[in-house]
Amino acid sequence: MxxxxxxxxxxxxxxxxxxxxxxxxxxxxxxxxxxxxxxxxxxxxxxxxxxxxxxxxxxxxxxxxxxxxxxxxxxxxxxxxxxxxxxxxxxxxxxxxxxxxxxxxxxxxxxxxxxxxxxxxxxxxxxxxxxxxxxxxxxxxxxxxxxxxxxxxxxxxxxxxxxxxxxxxxxxxxxxxxxxxxxxxxxxxxxxxxxxxxxxxxxxxxxxxxxxxxxxxxxxxxxxxxxxxxxxxxxxxxxxxxxxxxxxxxxxxxxxxxxxxxxxxxxxxxxxxxxxxxxxxxxxxxxxxxxxxxxxxxxxxxxxxxxxxxxxxxxxxxxxxxxxxxxxxxxxxxxxxxxxxxxxxxKPLVSETVEHANETPLPNGTAGFQPTDLVTGVGGQPVVIGTFRSRDSAVKDRWLLVANRSHSTSTRATLTLNADQVTGVDFFQPVSSKYSATRGSTVPLTLAPGAAQLLRLHVR
The missing domain is CATH 3.20.20.80 (Glycosidases)
Known part of the structure; x- marks a missing residue:
């Protein structure tokens, strides 16, 4: 077998x-x-x-x-x-x-x-x-x-x-x-x-x-x-x-x-x-x-x-x-x-894209990161980024689940956002099940082995 x-x-x-x-x-x-x-x-x-x-x-x-x-x-x-x-x-x-x-x-x-x-x-x-x-x-x-x-x-x-x-x-x-x-x-x-x-x-x-x-x-x-x-x-x-x-x-x-x-x-x-x-x-x-x-x-x-x-x-x-x-x-x-x-x-969101950033060669069947009107760049070490949208088309915000590509080492990555489209970024805090706001068009992330971070992008 x-x-x-x-x-x-x-x-x-x-x-x-x-x-x-x-x-x-x-x-x-x-x-x-x-x-x-x-x-x-x-x-x-x-x-x-x-x-x-x-x-x-x-x-x-x-x-x-x-x-x-x-x-x-x-x-x-x-x-x-x-x-x-x-x-x-x-x-x-x-x-x-x-x-x-x-x-x-x-x-x-x-x-x-x-x-x-x-x-x-x-x-x-x-x-x-x-x-x-x-x-x-x-x-x-x-x-x-x-x-x-x-x-x-x-x-x-x-x-x-x-x-x-x-x-x-x-x-x-x-x-x-x-x-x-x-x-x-x-x-x-x-x-x-x-x-x-x-x-x-x-x-x-x-x-x-x-x-x-x-x-x-x-x-x-x-x-x-x-x-x-x-x-x-x-x-x-x-x-x-x-x-x-x-x-x-x-x-x-x-x-x-x-x-x-x-x-x-x-x-x-x-x-x-x-x-x-x-x-x-x-x-x-x-x-x-x-x-x-x-x-x-x-x-x-x-x-x-x-x-x-x-x-x-x-x-x-x-x-x-x-x-x-x-x-x-x-x-x-x-x-x-x-x-x-x-x-x-x-759970209520719709998976829009999933991309592997900073990974060469790409694993079979995966899509590499491509800049968008919201996220213009991803620097640092390999991460997997799932992008999600609301079922309500009137909601323009996006959610990003950024996962460490590695299950054995920590990783650092930086997301660069388009400030003309993204007006703010919130980090999800699982302890409180609430989001905390941050400022700036660059978002640095440090992820433990196997870990991930959920972000909410406020979009014009």
Whole structure:
């Protein structure tokens, strides 16, 4: 099996979900344009179902920036104390897994989540996966391994009625890393969800891929409520995945194309060919993702997968036997002192550009800094600059998230602004969640390894 940074390779998440054979079969079906064409045709039946705005759904809606985790405590470790520990670290939602597959366990965990103030996305193998992953949805009796639309509605209704009474239910995890050949069925499955429970978030997470057509087809055919993907850039021997930024640029474009949020998973642990992240490398993944327009951050993993699963998994935020690691403390600090605060500022904004300044050669798929009417120059050491605008076109101000390109060394950079257009600059202060004003047309920045600074430019 290939590493997850290769195009459309089955990733570690697929292995943890125990779907290797199914994923491999689906993956093989994605390699032709015919798969996407067929998916488009299948999806036509779902076209007349109203699609709720992401602004109205759990996690994607509201002012708070969603921070989630994958691979939570296993059923025997699912206690009030453990779920309180999750909330204490600044997490907002949990994607079920780690041997939780029974309906009674889901209800028990939903109750724990409700008490802890958390939301959950439920990966229900009996109802939801039967209508969205293990079987296709088809009216044609000749289509083997399929359920009818009526049967799909019945399956979803069972799941909705079983878990819907819990206020902690945010939605259902319909499919992790589907191939394009499955997009038609996913479109129908999401249409069922939107018809029968428009208040719930239908969640799908995509493969890492360097193929823009894969993400564009997902947006065009499935009509998702968000575009989520996983790609883990911290390789062994201090290396970076050379196409990490390229993949992020593709996902950013797809999310803008669909006018939906972009979510990403960040790497918390070592596994085959990947290293254990430092605290600065956790922060770096978060801030690079924010610069590229992320509207949700998810951690892979929270609890450590046991050795019997293979792949050489090292300790995550919590060890196999339930002990906190240094990465738990690092994630807690990031989530509670930075990400929630800056994420709340960025969530309602629209990603306008993302550029790499002072970096030669440019990484694959990235854009180098180009002077604008607002920012005429960027001097100093390498930084990644995400520019954001308000959804209200009458607001002329711009926001800049300037991230240190390095996760190992501090950096200094200076932004030169056009004083004829920019009348003032505010620095975001996460401690107070307020902006402090500064003067002058040059803005010096000193950023710790992996760190970032949010600026607001007042524009004439």
């Amino acid at each position: 290939q590493s997850p940074h290769h195009s459309l390779a089955p990733s570690r998440r697929t292995l943890l979900l125990g779907a290797g054979a199914t994923a491999a079969a689906t993956f093989a079906a994605t390699q032709t344009a015919a798969a996407t064409t067929a998916a488009t045709s299948m999806a036509q039946a779902a076209a007349d179902v109203a699609i709720p705005s992401p602004d109205t759904l759990p996690l994607t809606g509201g002012p708070d920036f969603p921070i989630g985790l994958f691979w939570p405590p296993h059923p025997y470790a699912s206690t009030p104390q453990r779920f309180a520990e999750i909330a204490e670290a600044g997490f907002d939602f949990v994607i079920s897994g780690n041997y939780a597959g029974d309906g009674n366990i889901f209800q028990y965990q939903l109750d724990l989540a409700r008490t802890a103030g958390l939301k959950m996305l439920i990966s229900d193998d009996i109802q939801i996966r039967n209508m969205a992953r293990w079987f296709s949805i088809s009216d044609n009796p000749a289509d083997h391994l399929s359920v009818t639309p009526a049967e799909a509605r019945e399956l979803f209704t069972r799941a909705r009625d079983a878990y819907g009474p819990y206020s902690s239910l945010a939605g259902f995890n319909f499919y992790d890393e589907p191939g394009a050949g499955w997009f038609g069925t996913l479109a129908k499955a999401l249409a069922v969800s939107r018809e029968l429970a428009p208040q719930l978030l239908p969640y799908v997470n995509l493969f890492p891929s360097d193929d823009a057509a894969y993400y564009d087809a997902f947006v065009d055919v499935v009509k998702p409520s968000l575009v989520s993907f996983d790609r883990y850039p911290l390789l062994s021997e201090g290396r970076e995945d050379a196409n990490y930024f390229h993949n992020w640029a593709i996902v950013r474009n797809a999310a803008l194309r669909g006018n939906v949020p972009a979510w990403v998973f960040i790497q918390t642990l070592a596994y085959n060919n990947h290293r254990e992240p430092t605290a600065a490398e956790l922060l770096w993944q978060v801030n690079i993702s924010l610069a590229y327009g992320a509207k949700g951050i998810q951690y892979f993993t929270y609890w450590t997968p046991e050795a019997a699963r293979g792949e050489g998994f090292g300790p995550a935020l919590i060890t196999v036997d339930g002990k906190r690691t240094a990465r738990y403390a690092a994630a807690k600090k990031i989530n509670t002192t930075w990400l929630h605060q800056v994420g709340r500022e960025l």
